[in-house]
Amino acid sequence: MMIKILLVIFIGLASGLSVGAGFVAFLTVLGIIPRLTQLSKSLRMIQYYEWAVVSGVLVGVFASLRDPAFHISSYFLIPLGLTGGVFVGMLAAGLTEVVNVFPILAKRIRLDKQIIMLVMAIVLGKIFGSIFQWLYFIHH
Template sequence: MDSIAWAAKGFVALLGFAGGLSVGSGLIALLIVLDLIPRLAQLANAFRKSIWFETALISGAVFWSLADFMEWRFWLPGPPILLGIGLFNGIFIGMLAAALTEVMNLLPLLAKRLRLGQYMVSLVMAMMLGKVTGSLFDWLVFQWMDK
């Protein structure tokens, strides 16, 4: 019975590592292919401070990954401070969305250059079904494994 439990834990660890690797690779590919950080720096007129955008992105990912894994709990400050935090968060997300919408014509360009136009519906459907399947697995199966 112990070997089965260890095999199950090893499988979950391998699945988690593979999922993290694929999500991280997808995020990095999105940032590099779509040039989001340079475009965000261009929109903010902050070319010399683009390292701050990169550092904030990496630091946020590491911090919140640790917070999730270690199950950290935070005390929330009063409404005025939360209002400021929400304002800066909204500004950042808005600028990131503006940078993303300006370069979103990448998918049709790649389809045209790689001659994948006839497969575009299938590729988008595969991405969508993969996301839905992964979300359903997480919600319906994975969250109940520890209980």
């Protein structure tokens, strides 16, 4: 029985760390973190960004293995959710800028002149999709 538990722990940690390492490598190869620091004019803090990503991956691995339940106030969850959303949004924005997704997409769907409409449609779709997911799947 103890060997089975140790094997499950080893497989869980190994798979989580490999996924986390792949995520960090993905961000590093595409140069998303350096680009984010350039956009936010905080180049001197690049090591903090990198450590934040690595720490986030490790905490995510631990949380996915443990499935924690936090009993905290809803007033604390609002800024936590907002900062998480800002992080994911900035990450997505950095990724799309690095691989030039918007200009290619705008040219393909013939919206070269209205690229701001394309960006706003994506932003509003993300907002309404998140609200729908929260209201329907989380609170239903």
